[in-house]
Amino acid sequence: MRQDTLKQNTRDQRALKQDTKRQETGKRPNQSVLEQDLERHQGPDMEQPQGLGEHEKKVQRMQTRTWSRSYVNDAGMAVSGPDPGSFPGDAAIPASGRIIQEQSLDQVPMEEDAAGFFLPGEAGTFLDQYANRRHYLRIPRGYTEQDPIVLDLHLTGENPDLVDDVFIEAEEDSRVTVLINYTSEEGQKVRHYGRTRILAHRNAHVKLVKAQVLGKTAAHTDFIGGIAEEGARLDVVLAEIGARNPFSSCNLVLKGEGSEAELDAVYLGDGQRSLDMSCRVEHRGKKTLSRITAKGVLLEQCKKTFRDTLDFISGAAGSRGREEENVLMLSPDVRNLSAPVMLCGEENVEGDHALSSGRLDERILFYLMSRGLSEVEAKKLLAEAAVSSVVEKIPEESIQNRIRERVRKAIEKGGQMA
């Protein structure tokens, strides 16, 4: 009973907070360069959705709009505040030295920008202009070394702003794993804004792992785009574990015949955080193959929006795609929004999607507890199990452990209420 009143109170407070925020939004005193750009792009009279933060802009997140009451069409995209300075630190490139590494993107072949699909044009300009970490990684033909290229990006009080722009170009028949790892000191107000693009040439195989384990006060906005040419394969593992309101998107284009994509996403929502993710795979070439898998754990009062789209373009004959999302909800107050969209303009394809959302199976919970585990311990175990199939795809054990640790901690804090 007491708990109910408590919850009611927090809810009211939250509503109040949002109201004051909204009033503040009207003025918006310190506009960043990006905000001004966006305003010019979209016009000042563009409607602001409710509860939009000070440095947020409404952007369209669905390829095909649906009715507004579904709440999935748009989202507030955090735009960086002041212009970022430099960002120190270096990338760990394996010893062989065959990989070409540039700190500028001047030589990047820009025929098509897949990341641009979810990226408002002017925000792309912002990235072009203000990125303080640029990496152009060219993987030579036939490269097959096992060790991953690791970019460890740690944000601190001294270096609070990171705008990274990474371009990976994999030449024919190469194989490479790139691991980008974002961390920050807990309690620091840091901001990350990034874009990662992949171009996989014929028969190249690129695995990109982006592990976002920032502190809970961090801002995080991220765009991924990938293009696969004939016979190429893209594996993307996307972990959205930290940050206050992580906002990310991933768009993979299967351009060449026989190209493949596998996108694995894992997310954790706790506290009053709000997660917003849009993933899309475009089947353009013939006989292309894709799979999107998302696993998530939600607890406390968090809100999550996950949109995944399979888009079969006319001509992509013989293609197959599958998307799947499994959500584990551990608190009565979570808000779980999903939009599993499938667009099909080609007859000779097979598309499949499946979504399941629910709480823990009480019988399993009961079994574990009868074996001597406390409720929280049992829940930790089951939550870890729910996300493990994706977490295990991260080729670095320390990152795996960091993610597991975060899940356990979140349940310790918010799990017993459920």
Add this chain to the structure above:
Amino acid sequence: MEGNRMEKTGNLKNTGNHTDQMAKDRKAREAEKLERQKAMLEEADRERFDFRDKDQSSFKTEKGLTSEIVTEISKMKNEPDWMLQHRLRSLEIYNRLPMPDWGPSLDELHMDDIVAYVKPNTNMKSDWNQVPGYIKDTFERLGIPQAEQKSLAGVGAQYDSEVVYHNIRDELSKQGVIYTDMETAVREHEDMVRKLFMKLVPPEEHKFVALHGAVWSGGSFVYVPEGVHLEFPLQSYFRLNAAGAGQFEHTLIVVDKGASAHFIEGCSAPGYNMLNLHAGCVELYVREGATLRYSTIENWSKNMMNLNTKRAVVEKNGTIEWISGTFGSHVTMLYPSSILKGEEARSTFTGISFSGKGQNLDTGTKVVHAAPNTYSTIHSRSISKDGGIAVYRSTVDILPQAVGSKSSAVCESLMMDSASRSDTIPSLNIRTDASDVGHEAKVGRISDESVFYLMTRGLTEQEARAMIVRGFVEPISRELPLEYAVEMNRLINIELDGTIG
């Protein structure tokens, strides 16, 4: 047809004997059949729906929409003042609301060209023999009175904007069942209608429902008293005859505690070159422990903009069952929605749409789980061919109080060729952990293997495909009353045969 079947049997017996000669024979037969079917298609089948009558209406409003027109409609109908006020308020909302920024394009729709109100040259009759000949003829050709005699509890028929015929079995009216046209209901059951009319679907909802609120005309009112079970379905048939007109019928159904009913709605219109608009509104109140099945087979002509709104509110232990077949129209936006308001309320949605050349059928459903232990299932199938666009759009909302609710959705789309499109755009909004929600979707085509297999068993490719499609829609057709299932199969045959040549 019969002769053809015989030939087929003969053909079956011979399988395995000769190949070349048989293949030749079959080709020749196929070509012959093709011709026959084509001819039949043009002459007979479509004609059953496409015939039109001379416009004999007694009164037509000016094109376009003003408060004068709305007032005029209200006066003609002898309505109480609250209804006039409702119309005027809706008109004001209509003028204010923007067109939807999602879904199929409605650019072709010029509201000023749609004649809002067309009154046929007769008043409502309850004796079929008194219905004017040309209207009677229309409905007889559609098979309505025959069905009434055989298998219906009551029938209503609407011709353009007015209901021309309404009848109900005597024993039912003795039990207190009310089945009448909406205009009569506004006058004779004013209290009930006033309390419920457009309360479930307020005119603020969207532009076309506001338009409906302003110019609605015709439709049916049904009241099934507590504990009464209707053994036979009630049926209303809507026929839009005038070119460039709109049809805005309002259906209001109340199924009281523990009662049950089945309501069937059929729609058709002849083909014109001008665009017609259908913006009906259906409000269903399912009281505690009651069950209502609402079936629709919609076969508007291909010049119809079908922007219909249907909603049901279901109280404790009640059940709403939607059966929805969408075949005709140029553009359809139709999403029957269920609000599960009472504990353990249930909703099932079974839908099929068949989108052919020049058609954009945007259909689906919405379910709001607003009470504990509510239950919903969605089963949708769509077929698109010849450049048709079939869109499945849905929302499942599980509100925080809907603890213990379950929802499952399965939707399957069949692509007949690559000129067509088939999109699935669901969204789910889950606000309590204590719920189980599942959603599955599939898109694909008829596999070559299945066609090949059936062909080795002596079917032509066309027949094999048609058989597979009939199998695909079977889960829906078996939910329909027999006559309608036959009708649907027939429609599918027409649509499929259209692919020939």
